[in-house]
Amino acid sequence: MTLDDFVRAVRGRLIVSCQAPAGHALRDTATVVRMAHAAVAGGAAAIRCGGVGGVPDVRAVAEAVDVPVVGLTKDGTEGVYITPTVAAALAVVAAGAAVVAVDATQRPRPDGRDFADTVAAVHEAGALVMADVSTLDEGLAAAHAGADVIATTLSGYTPHSLTQTEPDLALVGALRHALPGAVIVAEGRYHQPSDVARAVVAGATTVVVGTAITDPAWITARFAEALQQ
Numbered sequence: 001m002t003l004d005d006f007v008r009a010v011r012g013r014l015i016v017s018c019q020a021p022a023g024h025a026l027r028d029t030a031t032v033v034r035m036a037h038a039a040v041a042g043g044a045a046a047i048r049c050g051g052v053g054g055v056p057d058v059r060a061v062a063e064a065v066d067v068p069v070v071g072l073t074k075d076g077t078e079g080v081y082i083t084p085t086v087a088a089a090l091a092v093v094a095a096g097a098a099v100v101a102v103d104a105t106q107r108p109r110p111d112g113r114d115f116a117d118t119v120a121a122v123h124e125a126g127a128l129v130m131a132d133v134s135t136l137d138e139g140l141a142a143a144h145a146g147a148d149v150i151a152t153t154l155s156g157y158t159p160h161s162l163t164q165t166e167p168d169l170a171l172v173g174a175l176r177h178a179l180p181g182a183v184i185v186a187e188g189r190y191h192q193p194s195d196v197a198r199a200v201v202a203g204a205t206t207v208v209v210g211t212a213i214t215d216p217a218w219i220t221a222r223f224a225e226a227l228q229q
């Protein structure tokens with residue numbers, strides 16, 4: 001899929017992240033596929049999926065849905081853990097992802113390679129790269145390294161970005177200002193439909209929502225907490 005095709009598919013629309021980590025009640029590839037079908041039925045323009053050992057989820061979802069798949073693997077929860085190596089990225093492409101989500105922070109990577117090496121390898125294999133960043137500087141560096149899409153995924157999850165409960169709309173706006181022609185994805189803590197609309201106003205090309213749509217344990221806890229006030 002070309003970048004133009006991807007942008008045509010997702011511009012102004014929603015991407016749903018369908019992930020279930022180890023230990024979660026929904027941790028099962030067939031269940032993740034059902035989540036993806038439900039998301040598409042609701043209007044998702046693309047599906048983001050994968051996780052620890054996530055290649056089977058990416059493969060199964062890519063085979064099952066007609067919308068583009070943004071795939072990833074995870075290796076732990078510290079340092080560079082989202083599709084952290086060139087080999088991991090190539091495995092995600094081989095599983096059928098049109099786009100590979102990759103940590104694009106400038107922290108040391110487990111294979112000692114640069115983010116740009118992953119970009120080159122993914123392009124060579126015929127797929128696109130979504131750069132998961134936590135700051136404006138990382139977004140600029142990722143664009144310079146050839147990333148096709150810049151996502152705010154890691155804002156609040158690196159030691160050098162601000163931890164907050166709200167989505168980082170300021171980062172969306174800063175990326176749009178600095179990179180007027182870029183494909184900017186708002187991702188991370190978008191919990192309300194109104195947040196998604198605000199992200200597009202702030203300059204996002206598209207928005208990824210995960211937990212608030214696909215994690216019934218998290219949704220239940222929100223309602224349960226409301227009764228404990």
Ligand SMILES: CC(=O)N[C@H](C=O)[C@@H](O)[C@H](O)[C@H](O)COP(=O)(O)O
Nearest residue numbers: 017153157188189190209210211212
């Ligand atoms: C930081 C990190 O590891 N984010 C992950 C990236 O794939 C997922 O755990 C998130 O669910 C995803 O980014 C969507 O965000 P939210 O679930 O907040 O809508």
